Amino acid sequence: MEPEAATYNHGMSSRQVHAVCTHDCPDSCGVLVTVEEATGRALKVQGDPSHPVTRGFLCGKVARYLDRVYSPERLLSPMRRRAGVAKGPLPKGQEAAAFERISWEEALTEIVARLQSVAAEYGPESVLPYSYAGTIGQLGYGSMDRRFFYRFGASQLDRTICASAGAEALTRVYGTRLGMEPQQFAEAGLILAWGANIHGNNIHLWPFIEQARRAGAKLVVIDPYRTRTAALADEHLAILPGTDVLLALAMMHVLFRDGLVDEAYLEECTEGWRELRAHALQPEHAPAAVAATTGLGAERIEALARTFGLAGRDGRKPAAIRMNYGIQRAEGGGTAARAVAMLPLLTGSWKQRGGGLLLSMSSAFGFNSAALQMPELGKRSPLGRLGRMVNMSQLGDALTTLNDPPVKAVFVYNCNAAAVAPDSTRVLQGLRREDLFTVVHEQFFTDTTDYADLVLPATTFLEHTDLMGSYGHRFAQLSQQAIAPLGEARSNVWLFSQLGLRMGFEPEFFAVEEEALIEQALVSPSRLLQGITKERLQREGHVPLAFEENALPFSTREWFGHASARAQMLPVPQWQAPVESIAHREAAFPLQFLPRKADNFMNTTFANLAGHQQMERKTAGVLEMHTEDAASRGIAQGDEVRVWNTRGSIRLLAKLGEQVGRGVVAARLDWQKLSADGANVNALTSQRLTDIGGGATFYTTLVDVAKVD
Numbered sequence: 199m200e201p202e203a204a205t206y207n208h209g210m211s212s213r214q215v216h217a218v219c220t221h222d223c224p225d226s227c228g229v230l231v232t233v234e235e236a237t238g239r240a241l242k243v244q245g246d247p248s249h250p251v252t253r254g255f256l257c258g259k260v261a262r263y264l265d266r267v268y269s270p271e272r273l274l275s276p277m278r279r280r281a282g283v284a285k286g287p288l289p290k291g292q293e294a295a296a297f298e299r300i301s302w303e304e305a306l307t308e309i310v311a312r313l314q315s316v317a318a319e320y321g322p323e324s325v326l327p328y329s330y331a332g333t334i335g336q337l338g339y340g341s342m343d344r345r346f347f348y349r350f351g352a353s354q355l356d357r358t359i360c361a362s363a364g365a366e367a368l369t370r371v372y373g374t375r376l377g378m379e380p381q382q383f384a385e386a387g388l389i390l391a392w393g394a395n396i397h398g399n400n401i402h403l404w405p406f407i408e409q410a411r412r413a414g415a416k417l418v419v420i421d422p423y424r425t426r427t428a429a430l431a432d433e434h435l436a437i438l439p440g441t442d443v444l445l446a447l448a449m450m451h452v453l454f455r456d457g458l459v460d461e462a463y464l465e466e467c468t469e470g471w472r473e474l475r476a477h478a479l480q481p482e483h484a485p486a487a488v489a490a491t492t493g494l495g496a497e498r499i500e501a502l503a504r505t506f507g508l509a510g511r512d513g514r515k516p517a518a519i520r521m522n523y524g525i526q527r528a529e530g531g532g533t534a535a536r537a538v539a540m541l542p543l544l545t546g547s548w549k550q551r552g553g554g555l556l557l558s559m560s561s562a563f564g565f566n567s568a569a570l571q572m573p574e575l576g577k578r579s580p581l582g583r584l585g586r587m588v589n590m591s592q593l594g595d596a597l598t599t600l601n602d603p604p605v606k607a608v609f610v611y612n613c614n615a616a617a618v619a620p621d622s623t624r625v626l627q628g629l630r631r632e633d634l635f636t637v638v639h640e641q642f643f644t645d646t647t648d649y650a651d652l653v654l655p656a657t658t659f660l661e662h663t664d665l666m667g668s669y670g671h672r673f674a675q676l677s678q679q680a681i682a683p684l685g686e687a688r689s690n691v692w693l694f695s696q697l698g699l700r701m702g703f704e705p706e707f708f709a710v711e712e713e714a715l716i717e718q719a720l721v722s723p724s725r726l727l728q729g730i731t732k733e734r735l736q737r738e739g740h741v742p743l744a745f746e747e748n749a750l751p752f753s754t755r756e757w758f759g760h761a762s763a764r765a766q767m768l769p770v771p772q773w774q775a776p777v778e779s780i781a782h783r784e785a786a787f788p789l790q791f792l793p794r795k796a797d798n799f800m801n802t803t804f805a806n807l808a809g810h811q812q813m814e815r816k817t818a819g820v821l822e823m824h825t826e827d828a829a830s831r832g833i834a835q836g837d838e839v840r841v842w843n844t845r846g847s848i849r850l851l852a853k854l855g856e857q858v859g860r861g862v863v864a865a866r867l868d869w870q871k872l873s874a875d876g877a878n879v880n881a882l883t884s885q886r887l888t889d890i891g892g893g894a895t896f897y898t899t900l901v902d903v904a905k906v907d
């Protein structure tokens with residue numbers, strides 16, 4: 199289907215609008231929304247068949263998106279906590295009783311007054327914005343909101359909760375964040391899915407992998423959990439969490455030892471490869487030496503390394519690595535991501551189409567985020583500079599121990615902070631403070647709104663316009679507003695524009711609407727955005743970045759932008775046993791815990807909807823554990839168990855099987871209020887940061903498990 203315009207008539211009674219799924223997913227699907235003319239109601243959402251990567255299908259979560267948009271539980275007006283109602287968990291469905299409905303006028307007036315009084319007493323940095331990726335639209339994720347907080351002089355938020363370790367790792371090796379296009383995986387002869395749950399989290403890569411497999415390619419999954427992706431693969435290597443550096447080094451050991459590296463390529467394109475060779479060839483990196491720590495047999499490591507090294511040689515198709523963010527949510531995650539990112543440099547896989555690596559495409563777009571966010575407004579704030587930086591992965595500490603100044607107001611949007619931040623006992627202790635002024639802009643009553651003084655209703659992507667890049671492909675898209683906002687819901691841009699104007703900030707920066715912001719974002723020095731205009735996006739729906747035809751994967755030279763630059767192997771990746779792992783000699787608890795994402799939710803988004811819960815029923819309230827770890831604790835199938843460490847404790851039902859290996863247990867991320875004991879997996883995770891990038895370390899968590907009598 200090639201629509202003349204993104205919005206066009208579809209008979210008399212309905213029209214189709216081109217939108218984009220703005221959830222935090224690498225796929226950024228093109229979506230067609232059918233809207234009934236007479237009522238303005240969305241009747242149907244479907245994938246845009248003309249999109250070259252997402253090709254007309256949506257994941258199960260978003261295929262039933264109208265359940266979300268029109269849910270009777272949508273938050274549709276501003277609300278204020280009733281006097282005398284303490285902050286804390288409210289039963290689902292009964293939250294509204296704790297709040298009274300107020301007008302937007304009252305809500306905005308109160309926010310301005312409270313933020314101003316907090317700033318007058320403690321300084322503007324006592325205000326903390328807290329947001330992540332409820333929407334990854336360029337405007338909704340970071341535009342007017344950033345302008346507002348820069349101009350106000352609020353603390354800045356270091357947005358580390360998801361990808362900062364891997365992003366920094368990739369940048370340190372390659373100087374940028376780019377990778378193979380998903381379509382190129384179809385041309386690979388060997389595909390490694392490394393800490394990547396493709397079937398659950400990146401489904402639009404799957405058809406290209408299947409295409410490669412039909413042509414003879416082999417898929418190997420490296421993941422401590424037997425995901426659906428792993429179950430469908432040719433081989434599953436159930437590595438022990440946090441030991442990927444050792445596996446990568448052992449592969450390098452074999453590649454150098456057996457002469458399976460491309461020395462000419464290493465010489466031309468990389469820096470430090472001789473030091474890396476000496477390091478990898480140390481006896482402690484031989485497959486037999488790492489077998490016990492990684493939990494993988496030496497022969498399997500040898501075989502993997504040799505298959506990887508032989509790919510692309512003698513007429514064989516090359517090896518492609520889909521590394522995703524799974525491996526970097528760990529103490530040594532930055533180093534692990536660096537080590538894996540170096541593998542295609544050793545073999546020169548980048549030289550062939552279908553070879554190389556994909557972690558993220560996010561650097562490709564080059565939208566003008568400086569124009570959208572205007573950090574220079576910090577100079578106009580009372581501080582005369584940008585506010586101090588607060589790491590979002592340490593929200594618990596920020597709310598309970600931070601001083602000079604303490605956090606006295608927190609403004610949450612695009613984020614279910616109470617449920618997703620690590621060490622939630624501390625987070626909730628902070629959010630419970632009666633002296634903390636908390637505003638939450640949301641689509642639903644969540645775990646976080648239970649702690650809010652003011653709740654504000656937010657629009658879904660059907661109800662506002664945004665500009666989209668993608669971190670998994672290279673098509674820019676416009677997500678057009680399909681329906682009017684429900685109730686009094688308002689977009690992030692509208693909210694922060696109104697607040698800015700009421701604060702008396704400059705109208706030339708704050709009285710700016712979505713359409714104008716999109717134009718500002720597209721005025722960019724990026725060569726790749728040349729020729730991409732709002733009109734063109736409107737007309738064509740999706741527009742590829744201006745890479746030259748077949749230029750991807752570009753030689754690594756092109757990545758760096760200038761011929762003398764090289765990929766960086768130094769410092770050589772060093773293995774260090776994570777403090778919270780069974781590999782550490784002082785391990786305080788015996789089991790490694792994987793607090794996982796659900797295939798049919800988006801982090802905690804969708805977890806409240808009955809249809810989505812039904813699709814995800816197999817993981818509801820269960821702790822997956824290996825039969826032997828259960829037997830040694832006297833735990834049988836279905837028993838109620840307590841999972842605990844020094845930070846917290848949760849109760850789940852034991853589900854025994856082969857989903858995880860010995861020494862590893864797993865449970866899914868969910869809303870706290872939907873569990874029997876009001877806690878979720880983040881009661882157990884820590885605020886410790888990754889070695890590189892200051893990221894969260896969800897997947898290096900130690901626990902013990904016991905049967906509840």
Ligand SMILES: Nc1nc2c(c(=O)[nH]1)N[C@H]1C(S)=C(S)[C@@H](COP(=O)(O)OP(=O)(O)OC[C@H]3O[C@@H](n4cnc5c(=O)[nH]c(N)nc54)[C@H](O)[C@@H]3O)O[C@H]1N2
Nearest residue numbers: 393394395398399423439440522523524795797799800801
């Ligand atoms: N359905 C669905 N899709 C999503 C999301 C969702 O919640 N649900 N979330 C979105 C978001 S926010 C993101 S960032 C992306 C993330 O996408 P992914 O990076 O794929 O994210 P994860 O599920 O965190 O991790 C992938 C796999 O890594 C494994 N893993 C954990 N620890 C280790 C380790 O030490 N070594 C190795 N080799 N593997 C390990 C996990 O078991 C998991 O199966 O997905 C996005 N897409």
Ligand SMILES: Nc1nc2c(c(=O)[nH]1)N[C@H]1C(S)=C(S)[C@@H](COP(=O)(O)OP(=O)(O)OC[C@H]3O[C@@H](n4cnc5c(=O)[nH]c(N)nc54)[C@H](O)[C@@H]3O)O[C@H]1N2
Nearest residue numbers: 330331332360611612613614618639641656793801802803
């Ligand atoms: N244990 C554990 N914890 C994790 C993870 C894990 O795998 N395990 N994953 C981590 C990762 S990778 C990430 S990215 C984070 C994700 O953390 P979050 O970004 O908080 O993700 P969600 O839980 O999806 O919550 C997003 C919220 O934003 C709201 N929202 C959506 N669109 C809009 C909008 O336009 N405006 C406003 N104001 N609100 C909107 C949604 O209703 C939803 O409640 O969680 C992290 N936490």
Ligand code: SF4
Nearest residue numbers: 219223226227257260
């Ligand atoms: S969540 Fe991902 S796969 Fe699902 S519709 Fe959105 S972009 Fe596509």
Ligand SMILES: [Mo]
Nearest residue numbers: 222359360361
């Ligand atoms: Mo994420």
